[in-house]
Amino acid sequence: MKIAYIFIPLAYNGPCVTESGPKVMQFEISKRYGNKDMYMFELKWNETPKDYMSRVYENILCLIQKYDKLIILGGNHLSLLPVYWIAEAMQFNSVTFDAHRDYIKSKGLITHASFLRYIKGHKTNRYIVGFRDQIRDDDNYDFFDSEISAEVLKESKLELEIKESIQFLDIDVDFFDENVFPYTYCKKPNGFTMDEFQKITKQLDLESLKIISVSEYIQILDYNKIGVEFILEILANLLTK
Secondary structure, eight states, X not given: OOEEEEEEOOOTTSOGGGGHHHHHHHHHHHHHHOSTTEEEOOOOTTOOHHHHHHXXXXXXXXXXXXXXXXXXXXXXXXXXXXXXXXXXXXXXXXXXXXXXXXXXXXXXXXXXXXXXXGOOOOOSOEEEEEEOOOOOOTTOOOOOSEEEEHHHHHHTTTOOOOOSBOSEXXXXXXGBOTTTOOOSSSOOSSOBOHHHHHHHHTTSBOTTOOXXXXXXXXXXXXXXXXXXXXXXXXXXXXXXX
């Protein structure tokens, strides 16, 4: 299986410290596996964020034709906007693990809490799993076909009713409980453990999985690199399913 590792250290309109996550993950992964098949996309000094997003989109679109799977490490969740564009263009069914539903209005600004509004079309089945926010948008904008809250998921003893094959799996690390993974800016209580995450993903049909993405990891909170090992364990488990 041919795998590419892609790093998108962007934190536009969000805490700039989230830019550190992809850079540290590149360093740690390269120590283990070497630099082959690794692609870092940094914002150029004379490049607008919009042009940067378009460049990342075009490059990933090429890479997805070349590799069996893409592992993508992003800064804040907004950095994955090009990946969501690609999932929509290629009609990938997706599951997002997140403590928040990132389509809340932000006074006209695009942020890591609003970026899903910038995806046009709806050709796929989209799910969000494990959210704990209770904020609903004033115009009831709904990006996801099914929203499975942490409360509902725990009441069902982690049982999922997702029958479609999944091609895109997106993990915002604040999905995990703040006591399990505190190495992120937007921590929320009543999240999930690694064991619970594994139980949930075992129920998903991941035979056709093409993209795994992880975002919102902040390295400066992770003095002993426990968060790094946690993310690598997530990836290892998903790649061996």
